[in-house]
């Protein structure tokens with residue numbers, strides 16, 4: 738069946754500090770959006786791509802991707818954007834969700850995620866060990882807990898799902914989340930981790946953009 742990649746690119750990217758939304762910022766000669774879409778095609782593991790952008794940038798986005806990519810309008814929260822993309826997918830057996838902001842993700846990582854879902858996992862996410870100790874804090878900044886670092890992982894994309902499982906997860910909630918796999922956990926499905934890649938880091942801050950430029 739069809740493997741469809743959703744590319745949420747409707748964030749404002751305020752932390753990057755540019756006037757234009759983050760996905761439209763250039764890294765070398767190409768935008769983050771163009772690079773992310775090119776990486777998905779290069780994996781050889783994806784049949785269709787749907788990108789989700791701010792409603793006022795539908796036409797602009799079409800200049801950043803080929804005519805073979807479907808462009809739809811996103812929403813205020815990432816969850817809204819993914820939901821809009823999911824509604825545009827139609828028939829699919831596997832759905833990937835891949836942040837436009839992870840523009841340097843190796844195509845081989847994308848192919849590994851798809852292979853794991855094909856092998857029967859209903860949800861697959863790339864992860865890396867956490868290098869810093871992580872604290873939980875309250876609203877005043879006082880520490881309320883220190884989870885054991887050895888059991889923590891930082892989550893990347895693409896996240897891969899059996900299409901029906903991801904649809905059920907989104908149908909089951911109206912909550913906002915920054916993580917699709919988290920919604921799948923809530924409906925009782927097991928989420929499987931695979932080893933991620935440092936190059937799949939999310940370009941969020943000016944520091945990240947400098948790093949990405951250096952890595953080009």
Ligand code: C5P
Pocket residue numbers: 744745746747748749759760789811812813814815816818819836837838839915939941
């Ligand atoms: O804000 P954050 O960096 O976590 O966003 C991750 C990805 O989700 C980005 O590619 C961003 O464009 C996308 N996003 C979206 N719609 C939103 C917010 C974020 O598509 N409303």
